[in-house]
Amino acid sequence: MNMLEIRNLTVEFPTQSGLFRAVDGVDMTVKAGEVLGVVGESGSGKSVSMLATMGLLPAYARISADRLAFDGKDLLSLSPAQRRKIVGKDIAMIFQEPTTSLNPCYTIGYQLEEMLKVHMGMDAKARRKRVLDLLSLVGIPAPESRLSSYPHQLSGGMNQRVMIAMAISCEPRLLIADEPTTALDVTIQAQIMDLLTGLQRDRGMAMVLITHDMAVVSESAHRVQVMYAGQLVEQATVDNLFTTPAHPYTAALLNALPERALGRKRLPTIPGVVPGVMDRPKGCLFNPRCDYATDRCRTVQPALSDFGNGRVRCHSPLGPDGRPRVKAIEEVRA
Structure with a gap:
């Protein structure tokens, strides 16, 4: 059963x-x-997609979707009061910057207890015990002194x-982790990811893991979605994505991994930047940075289509040899 279902989300x-x-x-399940x-x-568009799902974007954002559902409930049709009963309790989010997401005017203990009071209706004694248990669970020493x-x-x-x-205080059924290891040293990163994957496995939660770290994805995720300039460009299982990437952007991301650059003098990079408001190219949005772009790529935007066991948005998806299949076919015909 799909815990989260998103079809044609536009922001x-x-x-x-x-x-x-x-x-x-964007589509997502x-x-x-x-x-x-x-x-x-x-x-x-990774974080914006999830903030739209949570209903946390500013009022001037224009959000539309053919379907935006959690556990079969249409989130777009719910009133703000009905949505607040779900968000924070059944759907929780670990935000990208903890130092700016936590309220600087209130203590850690107060902010944790507020979640339990609003969503779980616990009394003061039960809240305090639960908070201490939670702080111990996430590896904070001497939790009483931290309240x-x-x-x-x-x-x-x-x-x-x-x-x-x-985020886990109300035992959510879906956890969205937005760059949970950003700005942390390597040792702490490993501890945080071990903690998250352990909690997900023990509690049977669904989890959306937003990250730049491909190594974290390879070790933690079952499926992967690759986004570029607001669009979903590839979707595949972890094994298929890392062994036979179909989109040139995915292949370029993987080639830029340090462990894949052993023996080279320089680490491969992707030239240019993600297009913004004023520099959106015609055709495929990745074409100015793509080594395989053709005239068709520069004029016609590719659609997201089924490819193998996944989906890809490309006129000439890469084959197992890392070359565009269309080009290889044309060369054979020539």
Whole structure:
């Protein structure tokens, strides 16, 4: 059963030059107990897609979708009061910047207890016990001494653990983890990911893992969605994506991994940047940065279509040899 189902999600923001489409027709499904990895450069629309799902975008954002459902409930048709009963309790999110997501004016203990009071209706004694259990669970030492601490008195890693404790406090059925290891040192990153994957496995949660770290995806996710410039460009199982990427952008991301650059003098990079408001190219949005772009790529935008066991948005998907299949066929004919 699909815990989360999104079809044709579009998010637009007004600018001086018109509407900027930050998310362009994205589809997504997450089954109960599944970990879906979402990868792509900054500006690809990963976080905005999930904030739209949570209902946390500003009022001026224009959101539309053919379907946006959690556990069969249409989120777009719910009133704000009905949605608040789901968001925070059944759907929870670990935000990208814990130091700015936590309220600096309230203690850690107060903010954690507020979640339990609003969503679980616990009394003061039960809330305190639950908060101490949560802080211990996420690996914060001497949790009683931390209840009266403010966010600025804790390290980045500690604040990240508090955010995780807050997100899992009501035992959500879907957890959205937005760059949960950003700005943390390598040792803490490993601890945080072990904690998240352990909680997901033990509690049977569905999880959407947004990250730039392909290594984290390879170790934690079941399926992967690759986003670029607001569009979904590839979707595949972890094994298929890492062994036979079909989209040139996916292949370029994997080629830029340090472990795949052994023996080379320089680490491969992807030239250029993700297009913004004023520099959207015609045709495929990736064509100015693509080594395989053709005249068709520069004029006709490709559709997302089934490819193998996944989906890809490309006129000439790559084959097992890492070359575009259409080009290889044309060469054979010639």
